[in-house]
Amino acid sequence: MSQASYPTTLFNDHYHAAYRYVSDYTAYALQRMLMSHGVRLDKGASLSQIVQTLGCQPPFEGHVKWVLAFMAQQGVVWQDHEKRWIGKSLTRPVRPKTIAHVHIEPSIRLIDHVCEHWPNVINGKQRALQVLFGNTNENGESLWESYFCNSxxxxxxxxxxxxxxxxxxxxxxxxxxxxxxxxxxxxxxxxxxxxxxxxxxxxxxxxxxxxxxxxxxxxxxxxxxxxxxxxxxxxxxxxxxxxxxxxxxxxxxxxxxxxxxxxxxxxxxxxxxxxxxxxxxxxxxxxxxxxxRIDDTTRLHQEFIFSLLPHFSPIPSTPVLNSDPSVPCFGFxxxxxxxxxxxxxxxxxxxxxxxxxxxxxxxxxxxxxx
Known part of the structure; x- marks a missing residue:
């Protein structure tokens, strides 16, 4: 494969800083979501306890595993020797001043929206397509239209x-x-x-x-x-x-x-x-x-947004040393x-x-x- 050559106004330092921030924000939002639904990461919880607390239906257990793996990737949770998931105290990441001009709000709004409904989707109380579409921003655009936009x-x-x-x-x-x-x-x-x-x-x-x-x-x-x-x-x-x-x-x-x-x-x-x-x-x-994605164990924050959609099913991956093959990646x-x-x-x-x-x-x- 060959390395791209293109104007530095695309994937530049500001873009990468903004991408890092949105990934960190996603991990924070996920931790906040889990704890608001009774998952005690401050005291430690096993996967089975987390699944039970959320009332997660079997088809969505892979989504719970993804959430925990992503949070661990971003450094906000870890596993102890008893395989319990432990979380840091909740601290919203600070947006760097260097990306104040970068328009990332459509990502933040969609992440917050999915976090609001995700627990009720995985426990079977709501259907994914019903809650993911139809919501609008302050301009009357759907959250998806503002996300898939050149601004x-x-x-x-x-x-x-x-x-x-x-x-x-x-x-x-x-x-x-x-x-x-x-x-x-x-x-x-x-x-x-x-x-x-x-x-x-x-x-x-x-x-x-x-x-x-x-x-x-x-x-x-x-x-x-x-x-x-x-x-x-x-x-x-x-x-x-x-x-x-x-x-x-x-x-x-x-x-x-x-x-x-x-x-x-x-x-x-x-x-x-x-x-x-x-x-x-x-x-x-x-x-x-x-x-x-760079490899089969790197998870992208976009996966959380889209993983509930039917065409974002888990993707096949090659075994990686020290990785858990039961933790899926989605789509990309x-x-x-x-x-x-x-x-x-x-x-x-x-x-x-x-x-x-x-x-x-x-x-x-x-x-x-x-």
Missing amino acids: HDLYAVHNQWAAEHCASLAARMDVAKCGPRVLELGTGFGSAARALLAEYLLQGLPLRHLMLSDISPALATRVQRELQPCHEQMDITSCKLDINRIDPDLDPNYDVVLAVNVAHCASHIRESLAGLKKLLRPGGRLVLSECV LKASDWEEALKGAGYSDVQVHINEGEQVCGALITGTNK
Whole structure:
């Protein structure tokens, strides 16, 4: 795998400091949540006692193990010689002044929201989808819409990285004069599409056609209607596309298939990647921008937010020395997993670039339809 090269305005020191702070805040919020529901970490509690106190149903015991493992990773709990979990006194982490300008509030709000409802989800009193969707912020946006937004600095870097790479591809492709045909997967609220269009306009590049796709055609159509009036010179359309059931009748001549934090949601990633390959013209390029973990024991704070969703099931991992194989990770893969998956799906010229800086947070994954 090769190291990424990109403007230092993306994964810079401020970004990494903000990511560390949100991870520390997540651990603090989890400890506060457990203790407010009767888990006495100050006196020590075994896993079985914690599960019993929470009334956790068997399907969610892995989620409890994840919470404890994440808190231990962040240094707020540890296990004693009797395997009891012990917690430090609750102290909310102080936000560094150096990241005062970094917009992280969508992450904090969503973490707090999930903490509020998580105990009732794992004990069966509430359903995850009912409590995770529909809530709004002070601007009337859903918590998810403000999270998946280019003003949310922790998330926007993944959109921008993909947009800049697609723009660099356009300049090198043999369609440079008329512009490429791009298919975006999992359009959602449209932040990746907005970043892509803004980058093309900034660089004065043509875009022949942008197809917005999502498992929800209503979302894709909404974004298409919002974007088209602002980009009259570009052809923007929308369609339904389920990454687990890729329609073989879709147009197979796209120059670029783009997805930002979508491909990991596939039930069978290699099969889905092979299906996407059929939508690319010969020489066409798959571009994935993904949150990634450095190894099978590193847990990301985003996992807590998304792990209750159906497509964020535990992921298979290779055994690691001194690790507990019963403690799951959710959703996000390692960079090496993506390299293996693209090669296994038949892509050539596979490249996986990880972000610069002190911690692995994301990867840009590309492959060509040979």
